[in-house]
Amino acid sequence: MALLEIENLTVEFGGGSNPFRAVEEVSYTLEKGEVLGIVGESGSGKSVSSLAVMGLVSFPGKVTASRMAFDGVDLQTLSPRQRRKLTGSDVAMIFQEPMTSLNPCFTVGYQITEALKIHQGGTRAERKARAVDLLGQVGIPDPASRLGTFPHQLSGGMSQRVMIAMAIACDPRLLVADEPTTALDVTIQAQIMDLLLTLQRERGMAMLLITHDLAVVAEAAHRVVVMYAGQVVESGSVPAIFDHPRHPYTKALLAALPERAIGAERLNTIPGVVPGAHDRPKGCLLAPRCPHVQDRCRTERPPLEDGPDQSRVRCFYPLDPDGVPTA
Amino acid sequence: MISFVLRRALLVIPAFIGVTLLTFALVHLIPGDPVLMLAGERGISVERHAELMTQLGLDQPLWLQYATYLGNAIQGNLGKSIVTHRPVTEEFLTLFPATLELSFCAITFAILLGIPAGVLAAVKRGTILDHGVMVVSLTGYSMPIFWWGLLLIMLVSGILGWTPVSGRMDPTIWMDSVTGFMLIDSLLTKEPGAFSSAIRHLILPSLVVGTIPLAVIARMTRSAMLEVLGEDYVRTARAKGVSPLKVVMVHALRNALIPVITVIGLQTGVLLAGAILTETIFAWPGVGKWLVESIGRRDYPAVQGGILLIATVVILVNLLVDVLYGVVNPRIRYRR
Amino acid sequence: MTDPMSQATDTTSELVLSEEARIALEAESAHLAAPPHPLAEFWKYFSGNKGAVAGLAFIILIALVALLAPWIAPYSPFAQNVPEAKMPPAWVTGGTWSHLLGTDALGRDILTRIMFGARLSLMMGLVVVTISLILGVSLGLLAGFLRGWVDVVIMRLMDVILSVPSLLLAIAIVAILGPGLENAIYAIAVVVLPHYTRLTRAATLTEATKDYVTASRVAGASRFRLMVHVILPNCVAPLIVQATLGFSTAILDAASLGFLGLGAQPPQPEWGTMLSEAREFVLSHWWIVTFPGLAILTTVLAFNLMGDGLRDALDPRMKR
Numbered sequence: 017m018a019l020l021e022i023e024n025l026t027v028e029f030g031g032g033s034n035p036f037r038a039v040e041e042v043s044y045t046l047e048k049g050e051v052l053g054i055v056g057e058s059g060s061g062k063s064v065s066s067l068a069v070m071g072l073v074s075f076p077g078k079v080t081a082s083r084m085a086f087d088g089v090d091l092q093t094l095s096p097r098q099r100r101k102l103t104g105s106d107v108a109m110i111f112q113e114p115m116t117s118l119n120p121c122f123t124v125g126y127q128i129t130e131a132l133k134i135h136q137g138g139t140r141a142e143r144k145a146r147a148v149d150l151l152g153q154v155g156i157p158d159p160a161s162r163l164g165t166f167p168h169q170l171s172g173g174m175s176q177r178v179m180i181a182m183a184i185a186c187d188p189r190l191l192v193a194d195e196p197t198t199a200l201d202v203t204i205q206a207q208i209m210d211l212l213l214t215l216q217r218e219r220g221m222a223m224l225l226i227t228h229d230l231a232v233v234a235e236a237a238h239r240v241v242v243m244y245a246g247q248v249v250e251s252g253s254v255p256a257i258f259d260h261p262r263h264p265y266t267k268a269l270l271a272a273l274p275e276r277a278i279g280a281e282r283l284n285t286i287p288g289v290v291p292g293a294h295d296r297p298k299g300c301l302l303a304p305r306c307p308h309v310q311d312r313c314r315t316e317r318p319p320l321e322d323g324p325d326q327s328r329v330r331c332f333y334p335l336d337p338d339g340v341p342t343a
Numbered sequence: 344m345i346s347f348v349l350r351r352a353l354l355v356i357p358a359f360i361g362v363t364l365l366t367f368a369l370v371h372l373i374p375g376d377p378v379l380m381l382a383g384e385r386g387i388s389v390e391r392h393a394e395l396m397t398q399l400g401l402d403q404p405l406w407l408q409y410a411t412y413l414g415n416a417i418q419g420n421l422g423k424s425i426v427t428h429r430p431v432t433e434e435f436l437t438l439f440p441a442t443l444e445l446s447f448c449a450i451t452f453a454i455l456l457g458i459p460a461g462v463l464a465a466v467k468r469g470t471i472l473d474h475g476v477m478v479v480s481l482t483g484y485s486m487p488i489f490w491w492g493l494l495l496i497m498l499v500s501g502i503l504g505w506t507p508v509s510g511r512m513d514p515t516i517w518m519d520s521v522t523g524f525m526l527i528d529s530l531l532t533k534e535p536g537a538f539s540s541a542i543r544h545l546i547l548p549s550l551v552v553g554t555i556p557l558a559v560i561a562r563m564t565r566s567a568m569l570e571v572l573g574e575d576y577v578r579t580a581r582a583k584g585v586s587p588l589k590v591v592m593v594h595a596l597r598n599a600l601i602p603v604i605t606v607i608g609l610q611t612g613v614l615l616a617g618a619i620l621t622e623t624i625f626a627w628p629g630v631g632k633w634l635v636e637s638i639g640r641r642d643y644p645a646v647q648g649g650i651l652l653i654a655t656v657v658i659l660v661n662l663l664v665d666v667l668y669g670v671v672n673p674r675i676r677y678r679r
Numbered sequence: 680m681t682d683p684m685s686q687a688t689d690t691t692s693e694l695v696l697s698e699e700a701r702i703a704l705e706a707e708s709a710h711l712a713a714p715p716h717p718l719a720e721f722w723k724y725f726s727g728n729k730g731a732v733a734g735l736a737f738i739i740l741i742a743l744v745a746l747l748a749p750w751i752a753p754y755s756p757f758a759q760n761v762p763e764a765k766m767p768p769a770w771v772t773g774g775t776w777s778h779l780l781g782t783d784a785l786g787r788d789i790l791t792r793i794m795f796g797a798r799l800s801l802m803m804g805l806v807v808v809t810i811s812l813i814l815g816v817s818l819g820l821l822a823g824f825l826r827g828w829v830d831v832v833i834m835r836l837m838d839v840i841l842s843v844p845s846l847l848l849a850i851a852i853v854a855i856l857g858p859g860l861e862n863a864i865y866a867i868a869v870v871v872l873p874h875y876t877r878l879t880r881a882a883t884l885t886e887a888t889k890d891y892v893t894a895s896r897v898a899g900a901s902r903f904r905l906m907v908h909v910i911l912p913n914c915v916a917p918l919i920v921q922a923t924l925g926f927s928t929a930i931l932d933a934a935s936l937g938f939l940g941l942g943a944q945p946p947q948p949e950w951g952t953m954l955s956e957a958r959e960f961v962l963s964h965w966w967i968v969t970f971p972g973l974a975i976l977t978t979v980l981a982f983n984l985m986g987d988g989l990r991d992a993l994d995p996r997m998k999r
Binding site: 070072096097100101102103104105108109111113116117118119120121122130131134135179182 | 574575576578579580581582583584585586587594597598
């Protein structure tokens with residue numbers, strides 16, 4: 017049984033007759049100890065979908081799903097109190113902006129021990145010892161003396177390490193990492209990514225890695241879900257998708273990687289922008305930007321279809337291994 | 344922390360000098376001859392006039408007069424009341440505990456009611472409760488408090504007969520003044536019935552003086568809470584499995600209190616202005632009533648000294664608030 | 680690592696929550712096809728605020744009453760009629776419909792006096808706001824544009840004014856100038872001056888660094904032209920809000936001074952002065968005390984409601 021099962025997850029904003037669907041019928045599963053990358057541009061709904069998994073979408077967002085289960089437990093039927101028992105202990109999350117994600121009014125020690133106090137109890141001294149241990153594990157030098165520091169005294173990289181220490185405090189089985197390195201300096205990004213992957217491997221922890229960066233996915237993830245405008249457009253194993261992308265959008269994303277543009281005059285880009293609330297196309301959402309667009313694409317929405325090896329693609333004319341649309 | 348306090352304390356000096364300049368200028372802007380004014384309608388001989396001018400130092404250059412005034416003010420010497428012939432500082436200090444007691448009760452009432460109301464409105468944003476809090480607080484903010492005081496006397500004292508109409512203590516109870524604060528004195532002297540009488544006398548005036556601060560605090564708490572509840576660290580707390588109540592009361596409120604404390608500090612001026620209006624209505628023997636009466640009696644040394652002393656209190660309380668602000672908000676403490 | 684998808688503008692570092700908010704906003708504006716005219720958009724936000732519209736309606740009503748008082752008021756505000764003194768309102772036993780809100784201690788019709796009081800209060804508000812707006816904006820522009828010692832002198836002066844509680848300062852000024860309606864206006868205008876000055880200065884400082892100001896300077900615009908024609912229009916929105924709220928402060932302060940005997944003098948029908956005269960009847964004749972105060976409260980509340988609505992509609996940061 018998969019650790020996390022998500023089926024037809026939809027998140028809507030704005031009520032009334034015409035709500036905006038930030039996330040539309042997203043489905044994926046995550047096995048124990050597996051790293052799943054979720055890739056997309058900003059506005060593709062990748063962050064919102066992960067917040068929905070955490071139960072952190074607040075009013076006026078509305079979350080629906082035909083199944084949303086963690087370790088076989090249906091998250092939708094849990095009471096808020098039972099749900100909170102899972103969040104922060106079995107399922108933990110780290111965010112994009114480490115500098116604003118720590119509460120400026122409390123010490124690092126307080127914020128780490130808080131999760132321990134809620135989920136594991138123990139004495140004050142035990143929690144403190146555990147916090148020092150955690151800070152050491154995430155590579156903060158002289159951890160014992162750091163407990164009393166306030167977040168504004170830390171750099172971005174240090175803050176993210178503290179966030180990671182907080183997240184792994186209760187030995188979660190699933191870590192949701194929402195763009196964990198985007199806001200950091202380039203030199204720090206690799207360190208934090210390494211730290212996350214080391215912790216993931218040592219602890220056999222499953223990880224949902226949300227990023228706009230395919231290079232990170234290639235390096236870290238086993239499988240990948242590509243999202244566009246709130247929908248899943250393609251999913252499958254990392255080697256398969258990187259070698260033979262079947263969706264034109266995935267292909268364009270890969271082509272835009274600077275690593276793949278060595279020797280080229282200029283970097284590849286995808287012309288156009290992700291459709292917003294009022295310019296959503298009637299047909300395929302990528303139709304206005306797709307180089308292989310056909311008439312059918314403009315009038316009809318393609319469904320997400322199963323392919324070989326648990327792969328899925330949302331396209332009427334998926335690309336063959338040579339990158340040519342099939343008829 | 345100490346250097347932070349010292350640096351902030353130094354800023355008091357220009358404000359104080361500014362206020363002394365203002366009060367000094369006020370008296371020197373009075374049209375007409377101050378000596379003739381002192382003399383009243385009886386008139387005065389030319390010799391006596393010159394003598395008084397020298398005695399009051401009015402024949403000296405303006406900057407020297409100011410320097411003398413400032414020097415005296417720093418030593419607490421603000422001249423004597425024309426009416427009572429007692430030193431202004433002494434009169435002020437005798438009456439100030441009454442005003443302080445009233446202001447303290449008023450702000451306590453405003454904080455104890457305003458912060459919970461603001462938090463509740465923010466958490467229940469958009470509901471009837473939120474709208475209710477906002478309408479009531481805007482009404483309080485728009486309240487002419489002298490009328491509000493009269494209205495309460497009419498309803499609570501007149502029709503319901505629950506509270507006394509004026510003063511600080513039943514006239515039948517006599518009590519030695521120890522600290523000048525009726526609540527404390529009544530407990531110290533153990534005079535029967537004095538404490539409850541002091542409280543009953545305090546209720547209406549405190550409510551009146553506290554109305555505008557209450558409205559301001561509730562509105563500020565609400566908007567600060569709304570802002571803080573959207574912050575990333577609130578989401579982090581929720582992601583840790585912190586209960587909604589603790590998210591609001593610990594993680595959000597602690598941050599929202601920072602602007603609220605500033606606003607509470609700014610209420611000192613509002614409280615003292617409120618005291619001026621309210622003390623007159625409730626015959627409350629404090630500095631506000633004294634100041635209004637001094638104006639009526641054209642007792643300029645008392646008016647000048649009273650304004651300077653009240654302004655000084657405001658400046659000092661603002662200093663205290665800034666220091667407190669540094670304690671609550673660690674980011675300020677360490678800023679160079 | 681660069682963002683492969685980034686266009687000219689990189690929005691990927693947007694916070695998740697703001698992304699959420701943006702989506703909600705887009706959903707809200709989804710029904711709008713073309714961007715509406717700024718005035719239409721302003722009205723859309725403003726009229727969505729029921730309190731603000733109610734405030735505006737009440738202000739229009741009060742202004743009409745004030746303008747037409749000599750024609751619509753049933754009596755003269757000064758006409759004494761001792762035999763009919765202290766008559767209760769019409770709906771109370773002993774009241775008559777010829778004095779809807781009753782009469783005061785000298786038999787003057789309370790409704791009439793409140794109508795004429797509206798003239799005084801609105802006039803005082805208007806004059807105070809005009810004086811402080813003109814002075815405050817000029818000082819703020821000078822301070823913000825010239826900087827240097829001009830800035831220091833002006834702003835330190837404003838700091839000193841602000842360090843004294845406003846009513847206390849107004850009382851002090853009136854104590855020196857002598858009680859009266861005109862002097863009360865001057866006193867209040869001085870007291871509220873720092874708000875306009877600070878606002879204009881802050882706006883000037885922000886605007887002065889913007890490219891369009893540099894552009895007009897390069898184009899050879901004079902300092903005066905820059906200040907008045909280029910920068911000022913961009914500070915207008917917050918000034919309108921401040922001026923509206925300034926009305927309520929001025930009316931309230933004027934009434935307070937009147938109540939203390941330092942503002943308009945009897946027998947003028949100023950609301951605060953009326954209350955001052957009515958104090959002794961607080962336990963015996965409720966209507967003499969109640970109605971003038973109610974007039975102050977509702978008028979001040981109306982201006983505050985409208986000011987809040989204007990701020991929300993004009994301040995782009997507040998738009999949600």
